[in-house]
Amino acid sequence: MRSFLAARASRLLDLLHSVRWLGPLVLRLVFGYFWLETGIAKVHNLDGFTQRFVGWGIPFPEFSAALSAWTELLGGLLILLGLFTRLVCIPMIINMIVAVTLVVSSNLMGLDDYVEADEVVYSLIFFWLLIAGPGKASLDTLLARWLGIRAAA
Template sequence: MRQFIASTASRLLQMLHTIEWLGPLTVRVVFGYFWLETGIAKVQNLEGFTMRFMGWGIPYPAFSAGLSAWTELLGGLLLMLGLFTRLVCVPMLINMAVAVTLVVSSNLMGLDDYVEADEVVYSLIFFWLLIAGPGKASLDTLLARMLGIRTAA
């Protein structure tokens, strides 16, 4: 019985290893689409988004709102494609740091509130993508292969 369980577990792990590329791909495509969609909405209503920035007291609200909206739109698109994934996570993390610092933190009272804040969860996903990379099924990996750059994937 023990050998059967070990053999079954080994086969299951081998099968999961063959599809490990699916995890990063799914996260990138779904998460990237979310940011592409929110970025498009903000770009299409930049005046309203700028007014929100003014209400939050964010410096240079028109410039900051435009930069934030376009960062989300282009960042989401690039994440979906898996192109410049690690690089694009940097401005996305900055966007989230600004959101947490200047907007969200005034409503957070303790550690539980921070852990449950959407922007903190988004930041963790960006951080994971920054460290782990886009995975095998990405334009980054394809470009690296074409350029002869060795990657861990």
């Protein structure tokens, strides 16, 4: 019985290993689409988004709101495509740091609140993409192969 379970577990692990490219792809597609969609909504309603920045007391609200909205739109598109993924995660993380620091933190009372804040979770996903990269099924990987650069699997 033990060898039967070990054989089944080994087959399952082999199967999961063979489709390990699927995890980063699905994450990138869903997460990138989320940011693309929110960025489009903010760009299309830039006046309203700017007024939120005014209410939050963010300096240079017109510039800051436009920068944030376009960062989300273009960042989401590039993450979705898996193009310049690591590079684009840097401004996305900065966007989340600004959101946490200037907007969200006033409502957070302790560590539990920070851990449960969406912006912190988003920052961690961006950090993971920055470190791990977009995965095999990405334009970054195709571009690296075309340029003869060894890309991480």
